[in-house]
Amino acid sequence: MESTPAVDIQGVVKTFGALRALDGVTLSVRRGEIFGLLGPNGSGKTTLIRMLVGLLRPDSGRISVLGRAAGDAGILGRVGYMTQKAALYPDLSVRENVDFFAAVYGARARVADALRVVELSERADSVVATLSGGMQQRLSLACALVHGPELLLLDEPTVGIDPLLRAEFWTHFRRLTAAGTTIVVSSHVMDEAGRADRLGLLRFGRLLAEGTVAELEARAGVDDLEAAFLRLSATPEGAAT
Amino acid sequence: MSMRRTLAIARRILHGVRRDRRTLVLLFVVPVVLLTLMGYLLRGGSTQPAVGVIQQDRGPLGPIVAQRLLASHDVAATSMSADDARADLAAQRIAGYVVLPADFSDRALRERVVAPEVHLEGTQPALSASVLGALGSALASAGTAVSGGAAPTVSPTVTYLHGGPDLDTLDYFGAAFIGLIVFFLVYVLTSIAFLRERQQGTLERLMASPLRRGEIVVGYMIGFGVLALLQSALVLAFSLAVLHIYNAGEVWLIFLLEALLALFAVNLGIFLSTFARTEFQAVQFIPLAIVPQILLSGVLFPVETEPALLQPLSNVLPLTYAVYGMRSAMLAGRGVTDAGILVDLGVGVLFAALAIALAALTLRRAAA
Numbered sequence: 328m329e330s331t332p333a334v335d336i337q338g339v340v341k342t343f344g345a346l347r348a349l350d351g352v353t354l355s356v357r358r359g360e361i362f363g364l365l366g367p368n369g370s371g372k373t374t375l376i377r378m379l380v381g382l383l384r385p386d387s388g389r390i391s392v393l394g395r396a397a398g399d400a401g402i403l404g405r406v407g408y409m410t411q412k413a414a415l416y417p418d419l420s421v422r423e424n425v426d427f428f429a430a431v432y433g434a435r436a437r438v439a440d441a442l443r444v445v446e447l448s449e450r451a452d453s454v455v456a457t458l459s460g461g462m463q464q465r466l467s468l469a470c471a472l473v474h475g476p477e478l479l480l481l482d483e484p485t486v487g488i489d490p491l492l493r494a495e496f497w498t499h500f501r502r503l504t505a506a507g508t509t510i511v512v513s514s515h516v517m518d519e520a521g522r523a524d525r526l527g528l529l530r531f532g533r534l535l536a537e538g539t540v541a542e543l544e545a546r547a548g549v550d551d552l553e554a555a556f557l558r559l560s561a562t563p564e565g566a567a568t
Numbered sequence: 569m570s571m572r573r574t575l576a577i578a579r580r581i582l583h584g585v586r587r588d589r590r591t592l593v594l595l596f597v598v599p600v601v602l603l604t605l606m607g608y609l610l611r612g613g614s615t616q617p618a619v620g621v622i623q624q625d626r627g628p629l630g631p632i633v634a635q636r637l638l639a640s641h642d643v644a645a646t647s648m649s650a651d652d653a654r655a656d657l658a659a660q661r662i663a664g665y666v667v668l669p670a671d672f673s674d675r676a677l678r679e680r681v682v683a684p685e686v687h688l689e690g691t692q693p694a695l696s697a698s699v700l701g702a703l704g705s706a707l708a709s710a711g712t713a714v715s716g717g718a719a720p721t722v723s724p725t726v727t728y729l730h731g732g733p734d735l736d737t738l739d740y741f742g743a744a745f746i747g748l749i750v751f752f753l754v755y756v757l758t759s760i761a762f763l764r765e766r767q768q769g770t771l772e773r774l775m776a777s778p779l780r781r782g783e784i785v786v787g788y789m790i791g792f793g794v795l796a797l798l799q800s801a802l803v804l805a806f807s808l809a810v811l812h813i814y815n816a817g818e819v820w821l822i823f824l825l826e827a828l829l830a831l832f833a834v835n836l837g838i839f840l841s842t843f844a845r846t847e848f849q850a851v852q853f854i855p856l857a858i859v860p861q862i863l864l865s866g867v868l869f870p871v872e873t874e875p876a877l878l879q880p881l882s883n884v885l886p887l888t889y890a891v892y893g894m895r896s897a898m899l900a901g902r903g904v905t906d907a908g909i910l911v912d913l914g915v916g917v918l919f920a921a922l923a924i925a926l927a928a929l930t931l932r933r934a935a936a
Contacts, residue, residue, distance in 0.1 A: 377776075380775075380776035382772065382775055400778060400780070403777055404778040408773060411769075412769055413769075415768065416768070431778070431779055432778065
């Protein structure tokens with residue numbers, strides 16, 4: 328395992344007009360861990376993730392991904408990105424969708440594997456438009472991991488899916504990190520983010536705290552993540568906005 | 569029926585429209601622009617076709633007919649030599665020329681037969697009709713001025729450089745419509761498809777992948793290009809085999825012109841779709857971006873007869889060159905070595921390349 332962090336973010340600022348979407352965020356994600364980005368809607372989670380794949384550029388600050396500048400064409404093939412809403416081709420079948428993204432990354436041999444991982448092998452020939460929301464979400468995950476990325480970015484992957492499927496997703500995530508993949512997962516749900524190895528608490532574009540659940544709880548002096556988040560939001564540095 | 573609930577719906581629609589600037593433009597600006605354009609095209613233009621008059625008559629009648637023709641408001645006639653007239657006709661500078669032969673008066677007086685020669689360019693039925701009409705009225709007024717007695721038989725000899733008297737409106741418009749249909753449908757198809765790519769979030773995924781912008785655009789071009797070429801082939805085959813649209817040219821050349829137009833349309837679709845957020849907005853581009861092109865491309869009104877102010881605009885529209893190319897290939901039978909066709913093809917390639925570049929450039933904006 329390389330010693331450089333999977334993701335290294337240094338003092339990143341991003342504004343959209345008058346809105347400061349990210350206000351000097353510094354954090355780093357270690358190789359092989361699941362890093363949870365926890366924060367309410369509009370706290371800058373999606374902006375941060377989109378920067379990691381070069382879809383947005385920071386106004387100031389530095390971001391390196393797998394040791395290279397974010398958005399560098401050389402590393403995009405080693406990163407997987409699952410957007411917030413299942414971004415799929417509704418007129419194609421399940422297999423055709425995965426096959427398309429596999430072809431883009433030059434990994435067509437792994438299509439069947441990816442379908443097996445998300446347990447969609449039996450529905451491989453179904454047209455996407457006929458799938459349930461949960462199945463589409465699983466397919467979207469398959470499309471993001473088909474090329475065996477070293478870093479998997481998941482933007483609220485479990486929004487709107489039932490608890491059973493959510494548990495399933497986390498089983499997948501654990502299996503992937505066991506195989507050496509680093510995962511960054513954003514969420515606005517406390518008990519979900521609590522499953523991550525380490526967390527970054529984001530609010531109004533600022534990083535309130537970074538650490539394991541236990542560390543965050545200890546720092547806030549409470550024994551519950553939700554209470555910790557609220558307590559840390561109220562500290563002077565968090566309340567400054 | 570509750571008036572309150574019903575009016576709630578009406579009010580909601582009006583409130584929504586108030587904030588939708590595109591719809592406001594579509595409702596109140598576009599009709600004025602289009603009508604202005606139409607009115608200007610129809611009224612402001614000189615619809616007088618250029619006509620050459622070659623007066624060779626030794627008798628008294630020829631000069632009178634020639635003079636009436638030169639004074640005619642239906643055509644813009646000029647006196648010229650037979651050689652100049654032939655050259656101008658071949659170069660489409662004139663719609664036709666009238667020869668009043670040396671024995672014109674002689675035959676009219678002795679045989680009571682009025683026999684001018686009319687040489688028409690022939691690819692534009694409307695212009696041919698104007699020329700014949702102007703000659704008819706010139707002969708009639710000259711006739712009453714000169715001779716009393718029994719009315720002479722008017723029997724002009726009419727020859728066509730291209731096409732013939734059978735060339736009808738469908739032949740004339742068909743040649744241009746083949747291109748237009750493909751252009752329009754391919755544009756609509758691509759702009760909607762590309763917009764979907766954006767809406768369903770897959771474009772975002774593609775932009776986060778190792779795919780380069782150019783690869784996405786060219787990939788789209790090939791994918792929709794295949795569909796566009798199949799459609800072009802079908803449209804062409806149907807026009808020639810079923811509708812029997814007049815064709816004096818080479819089929820592959822017509823297909824090539826069509827294909828270039830289709831490639832342009834694919835990339836125009838991608839380019840313009842980046843300025844639309846919904847399919848509704850993409851459709852709104854049709855009256856804004858497509859209809860004026862159609863009006864100005866010479867499909868309906870020949871560019872030469874447009875008001876002088878609009879002609880430069882027509883001359884920078886790719887559709888104009890496609891329409892001209894198709895017409896000169898199909899109606900005049902010009903080949904790929906013809907200078908005009910080469911210009912049309914060259915402009916087609918240029919615009920297709922420009923649209924590809926624009927489409928690739930705007931893609932970054934599209935994902936963000």
